[in-house]
Amino acid sequence: MSGLKNDRFIRALLKQPVDKTPIWMMRQAGRYLPEYRAVRSQAGSFMDLCTNPELACEVTLQPLERFDFDAAILFSDILTIPDAMGLGLYFSEGEGPRFERPVRTAADIDRLPVPDPELELTYVMDAVRLIRKNLQGRVPLIGFSGSPWTLATYMVEGGSSKSFAKVKGLMYEQPQLMHRMLDKLAQSVAAYLNAQIAAGAQTVMLFDTWGGALATEEYLEFSLRYASQVRSLLNTSCNGQEIPTIFFTKGGGQWLEEMAKTEFTALGLDWQTDINLARARVGSRVALQGNMDPIALYAQPEVIKAKVATILEKYGVGTGHVFNLGHGILPDINPEHVKVMVDAVHDLSVQYHQ
């Protein structure tokens, strides 16, 4: 990978030989780091931080100063697209993300624009460009978006949900309306990720955080179908470099075979999925990313090392594995424990790449 000092992450995704298993961590730029909390309190609201390219760049780079991560991931939110569609994203204390104007009717859906990322999400593209510049080829930069289905859940519910009664209600009652909305979202997400790639993202990841709330049939029809549509619209090379793509459905371990039929380079695994079985099921078609239980980072160093060793052993010999947690790191984890995990992955994985 030209211009990259450490291309282990890209090589593992493309199943090229590596010296060690690469690692990065979902939410690696985040609240568990005191230096993040300092910038966050300086910025104002969470969205003030996301929309400020200089500060977004700063927090993106912070974890790389502390830990030997093999990739950086753009600091942003998964809900920037619905915000750019005019829904009015805000964050209320203890409640997570909310929308001022949720989507409920056919008229609401028809009114949704497909945002032009360079016009309406300029702050994201500026952050990508600035991060790439400041990374100076140290490690690759990952861009990302929420999946169409996951964006739709927040847009219809108006925020987080436990039962997804409103969005599933729409899906069961008016499937054609839901399809119209998801098609518009797939176009928007693809344009957004392509703009991130053009701005410098060297890999893109699609987060389907709530696909696991669906029954199999509905997962295939309302979530995976539109993730696959996004994938088919992505530019998978840029300036002569191949751009790997990663798809992650939390709670989707039962559907890996179906996911692997799409053209994503890699699949993310949550911690409930056995990575040994997952490799046997789909490892010939895709690379795998994951999948330590985020809660294991509360444990003492020896326990963390043992969990890392187990996952490396379960994946086994050869390339195609990017180590990660099975979900984002929690805000009250001791950063020293993250260091233990990162170093253990590098140290203990050498034997699987000889």
Added chain:
Amino acid sequence: MSGLKNDRFIRALLKQPVDKTPIWMMRQAGRYLPEYRAVRSQAGSFMDLCTNPELACEVTLQPLERFDFDAAILFSDILTIPDAMGLGLYFSEGEGPRFERPVRTAADIDRLPVPDPELELTYVMDAVRLIRKNLQGRVPLIGFSGSPWTLATYMVEGGSSKSFAKVKGLMYEQPQLMHRMLDKLAQSVAAYLNAQIAAGAQTVMLFDTWGGALATEEYLEFSLRYASQVRSLLNTSCNGQEIPTIFFTKGGGQWLEEMAKTEFTALGLDWQTDINLARARVGSRVALQGNMDPIALYAQPEVIKAKVATILEKYGVGTGHVFNLGHGILPDINPEHVKVMVDAVHDLSVQYHQ
């Protein structure tokens, strides 16, 4: 099944021929019924209702007056055992169940008694006896308990949890302590279910509501192992009648093969699991119970009937299927929609039993 006017439920569990697919519903005695809400407000607190055998009997029988269910399930809570262990169960508005004295240390665990169900959970056994008497053999009565792992999550967390940081922390850091606690819980659960069987429960179900929060290895070691221990201690016949047993891990669809290796008669399926694939995987060893998305009950009658038809078709021809939701019914569902589901299951399933 001697003395039962409708033994369709028991026969399906035992894979004997039936005329129609039987159906009951998790939380069928509950808040979606106005007559339940009336008794509930008369009783006082939720625990006042659980501990009053006459009122518990009354609400257990209510749904049978409205709907053509093929089984009744004891009205109780999954946390009666830790309450009998002295942890002080209470319900706080909007927060769900809480314990006054959560379990945190080795001393806390060593102090836990194995309750004698006929002494310390008399109110449950009295309710079982009263319900059996009042059912007059109309349909069988299901007894139940939370699984050892699921009880442990509440006991250590002190209530509900999103991340299970405390109980998993204990599990990762002090696995031997966790095993001591789970062994004690398995003994308690088995004694409790055996007492329910002796009092008249004709089937028992073990609810592993939070097993799905675990990684595969930990699921096998800390959840399934103790569910299996409970099963091995159960009396599976009473007065010459076989007592079927059902095990349900919400979020456990990836582990059905492992679950089927235990001696439970049937496995419960959440709505994310494809019942057609589940039958192919484990249908030769166990009966299956499930698995409509509870949210589908918000939809209009025609949609509900179509979802019922799909699940019946997916299970296919023959006995061994008990229809249910994939999780408990939600409190704001229209009872008329439940009637649509129940009648559709009976009407549409005849063709699969000829």
